[in-house]
Amino acid sequence: MITQEKYRTRVKELLANNSVKMVIGYKQGSTADRRRPLFVRSFEEADELVLDSNCIGNLAGYLVTEGLLSDEKRVGIFLRPEGIRSINILAAESQLNTEQIIIFGFDTSGREVKALQGEQAGDFSGLIDSLKEKPPEKSSDALLYRIDQMNTEERFAFWKDEFSRCIKCYACRQACPMCYCRRCIVDSNQPQWINTSSHTLGNFEWNIVRAFHLAGRCVGCGNCDRACPVNIPLRFINARMAQEVFESFDHYAGTSQTQEPVLASFNKDDSETFIL
Amino acid sequence: MTRILFSDKLDNCIARWRAAGLTVFGPVKTDTLSSYAAIEQASDFDFESVLPDRSIKDLFFPQTEPMLRYTIKKRAIETEDFTPPNGKRIIFGARPCDASGLAIDDSLFGWDYKDEYWIQRRNESVIVSIACTKADDFCLCSSLNLAPDSSTGSDVLLRPLENNNGWVVEELTDRGREAFLAIAELLQDGSDPIAPIADVPEKFDLDTCVAWLQNPENFESKFWKEISMRCIGCGSCTYLCPTCHCFDIQDEGDTYSGIRRKNWDSCSFALFTMHTSGHNPRATQSARWRQRIMHKFNYFPGTFSVNSCSGCGRCSRQCPVDMGITETLQKISTLQP
Structure with a gap:
């Protein structure tokens, strides 16, 4: 509650002196545990701001609204912290200028919300570097461990079954801060690169193309996974890609706004083991 | 005295229906999702959940449906139609909101163009609904002139007994009577008390909302922008909706051969109304959300005299950003018409 009050006061201060035109935060949702995005432009709206451990959605994607x-x-x-990494990637990919962004950083340990020190993206570089030092724990999740233990055929069968529920609603894409393309490849219909049908081929085409596009860019915020109305465990695909990129290229997505995109840069020392 | 189907007879019923050539479907819950699916035995049914995650629409209007196969030859184009799969079925344990959704879409798919896929599946399906004794915060049938025990769209309505050991049977249509003739001797006469139906509080006054929507001045109201600001433009509300029925026709294949398919489409997508010229009459997400609400509560009833919403609440229940029809209509009901 202390962090929430402190931030409400700060939001009002910034609105009062015209330092920001809007603050994107959270408010109470339709049930006790739900929080929904809130766009604060007035003191009344600032009083609706809620900050607690239920504020889990990554709001960064709203910044690239046309x-x-x-x-x-x-x-x-x-x-x-993962949202701050998203901001760094968006800046590195020339989608926004971080000088325009005031960050109200927060983290939750247990039920308590703690404020992160700083307001500009650069202020959090120490924090993000420390996260990189302890890379994603391998197989911390039982299902991820099970997937890791599968052979290629078993893993293919597992994902075929999971993807069979896909209905092509593209909630994963829309919820993802990294899916900012004005025209996604699935929306290209001359030619139709990706089938819009949710048969096996169409589902693999879509989900694998998205996974590749997120390699080295996904920060693991979980927006896609939570948005999926048919509960496909999308986080595992992206977590695995992040792990591969980390191990192969020492690339931890979103450390700074000048970080080169891993799939758009190369180094003569890069691993070439995948070249046959 | 009423006719009662006791739960312990359900496996026998399933066997009789199968013997009569019906495939039995019903609400099924797996580790990952609940939906209407084919079942083998009574224990496969999920009667505990408030309603399945996926709507009954899937069984009548699947996400993807092959329509024809085409082959382009030197002097001719050969086509071969895919006909809807034949097979009589009984959908046991439909929720009244889902059954009402089917009745709503009957008017559209049986309108000027007769959609053979929908109509054939409807004609071959017996809908046995169970009145709801449970509801959650998102259910809104009572706000839409429907109720947890509405019989619209059902061939048979079952009312759960207070002891939760069976249902009172109300046969509503000839199709329902025929299906229950096959199990007539498994039914018993009784006067067991029925369980009270779920309490679904009214969330808004529909007439007030409709009056506001019908006022042309409100088409450009700033309300639309405000209410839809957080909409991320995914199609999950439309795809889980039992009444959303928009689709796109796609040819999959190469220059010489392929399959023409009918795939779901959503008014939430920017591409939905994009013209070849690049102009988009619904250029913003707020225009698209307005379309969804206007279609359901203004345009559709204008043509078919029924709202295109049966109050299942799935749109609000699963929205990634906690939006939905309920919030929008609740807010509209507080505005000046």
């Missing part, structure tokens, strides 16, 4: 930042005014946003 036209939001084009007036060069500043926007505030509530972000967990």
Whole structure:
């Protein structure tokens, strides 16, 4: 509650002196545990801000809403550490200018919410470096462990079964801060690169193309996984890609706004083991 | 005295229906998802969940449906139609909101163009609904002139007994009577008390909302932008909706041969209304959300005299950003018409 009050006060301060035109945060949702995105433009809206351990969605994707930042005014946003990494990637990919973003960083350990020190993306580099030092724990999840133990055929069968529920609603894409393309490859229909049908081929085409596009860019915020209405465990695909990229290229997505995208840069010392 | 189907007779019923050539479907829950699916035995049914995650629409209008196979030859184009799969079936344990959803879409798919896929599946399906004794915060049938025990769209309505050991049978249509003739001797006469239906509080006054939507001045209201600001533009509300029925026709294949398919499409997508010229009449997410609400509560009833919403609440229940029809209509009901 202390962090929430502190941040509400700070949001009002920034609105009062016109330092930000809007702050993107959370408010109470339709049930006790649900929080929904809130766009704060007034003191009344600032009083609706909620910050607690139920604030789990990564809000970074709203920053690339068409036209939001084009007036060069500043926007505030509530972000967990992975959300701050998303901001760095968006900046590295020239999607936004971090000087326009005021960050209300927070993290939850247990039920308590703690504020992160800093307001500009660069202020959190120490924190993100420390996260890189302890890379994603391998197989911390029982299902991920089970997938890791599978052979290729078993793993293919596992994902074929999981993807069979896909209905092509593209909630994973829409919820993902990294899926900012104005026209996604599935929306290209001359030619239709990706089948819109949710048969086996169409489901593999979509989910694998998305996984490749997120390699070295996914920060593991879990938005896709939570958004999926048919409960496909999408986080495992992206977590695995992140692990591969980390081990092969020492690349931890979103450490800074000048970090080169791993699939758009090369180094003469890069591993070539995959070249036959 | 009423006719009662006791739960312990359900396996016998399933056997009789199968012997009569019906495939038995019903609500099924797996580790990952609940939906309407084919079942083998009574223990496969999930009667405990408030309603399945996926709507009954899937069984009548699947996400992807092959329509024809084409082959382009030197002097001719050969086509071969896919006909809807034949097979009589009984869907046991449908929720009244899902059954009502089917009745709503009957008017559309049986309108000027007769959708043979929908109509054939409807004609071959017996819908046996169970009145709801449970509801959650998202259920809203009572706000839409429906109820947890609505019989719209059902061939038979079952009312759970208070002891939770069976159902009182109300046969509503000839199709329902015929299916229950096969199990007539498994039914018993009795006067066991029925369980009270679920309490679904009214969430908004529909007439007030409709009046507001019908006022042309509100089409450009700033309300639409405000209410849909957090909409991320995915199609999950439309795809889980039992009444959303939009689709796209796609040819899959190469220049010389392929399959024409009918695939779900969603008004939430920017591409849905994109013109070849690049102009998009619904250029913003707020225009798309407005379309969804207007279609369900203004345009559709204007043509078919029924709202295109049966109050299942799936749109709100699973929305990644906690939006939905309930919140929008609740807010509209507080606005000046």
